[in-house]
Amino acid sequence: MAEVVTKGVGRVERTADRAEVQVSFEATGSTRAEAVDRLTGRVAALEPAFARPGVEVRSRQLTVNDNWDGSRRSGGRASQNYVVRVDDVTVLDELLATAVAAEPTWLGGPNWQLSDDAEAVAEAQGEAVADARRRAEGYARALGARLGPLQRLADGDAETQWAVESRAAVAGYGGSPGVPPQVDQLSLEAQRIAVTVRCTATWALLD
Known part of the structure; x- marks a missing residue:
């Protein structure tokens, strides 16, 4: 045939109907503990926004390390990286405005899904x-x-x-720092x- x-x-x-955003914060201090304390203060205002309905933190990664000036240790550095999924896109504008106001080191997104x-x-x-x-x-x-x-x-x-x-x-x-874009x-x-x-x-x- x-x-x-x-x-x-x-x-x-x-x-x-869904978006993903990546946000990173970084802080330095005379010691690693001081860097972590400063980082905690920077992300404190943002954590409640991540806990609201329709928002889910898919990944929260903390990195703490020494700063080096040549062969000499000079303080510490701490960073926190978030991957956030927004299932309720009506809250995306407000979430991004809150994130930018916190002056992140880097913000990427939204990646639409x-x-x-x-x-x-x-x-x-x-x-x-x-x-x-x-x-x-x-x-x-x-x-x-x-x-x-x-x-x-x-x-x-x-x-x-x-x-x-x-x-x-x-x-x-x-x-x-101090020069965020106008999210609105x-x-x-x-x-x-x-x-x-x-x-x-x-x-x-x-x-």
Whole structure:
């Protein structure tokens, strides 16, 4: 039996409903203990914001080490790195404003995500199969044949990516003390996420 093999692509877009932010703080002191005390004071105002509903700290990493001036130890340094997931994007603006006001050493984000892409993947799969069928029907007509039943279907990997480039100017902020950006002037609208599915289909060709 003659066959035709076609590839199909399905692509759907959804508005992101989750965001991830990375925030880092650093402090120095004459000793490591003093550096930790100063760091604790810097992050104290931010910790309550991380505890609010819809916000989850996915990672909290503390690093403490000596400072060195050549071969001579000169005090200590402490840093705290956070990875924060925001499931309620309505609180994102306020959270970022609070984070920037605390003058972090570095702030990155928001990185937009879908909390559940199952429905989007299912729709993209349907579009991919329909696309493969349309291509097969075109080949069948070109050959003067009829398209028969599906024989085999191979799944391609689903891809999730930003549909448009982020316009959030806060991304990658490495702020100087006392000079925070104006968060209320940034565009922090939830981004469009594109989900793409590819498949390879084998169809029978009938006389």
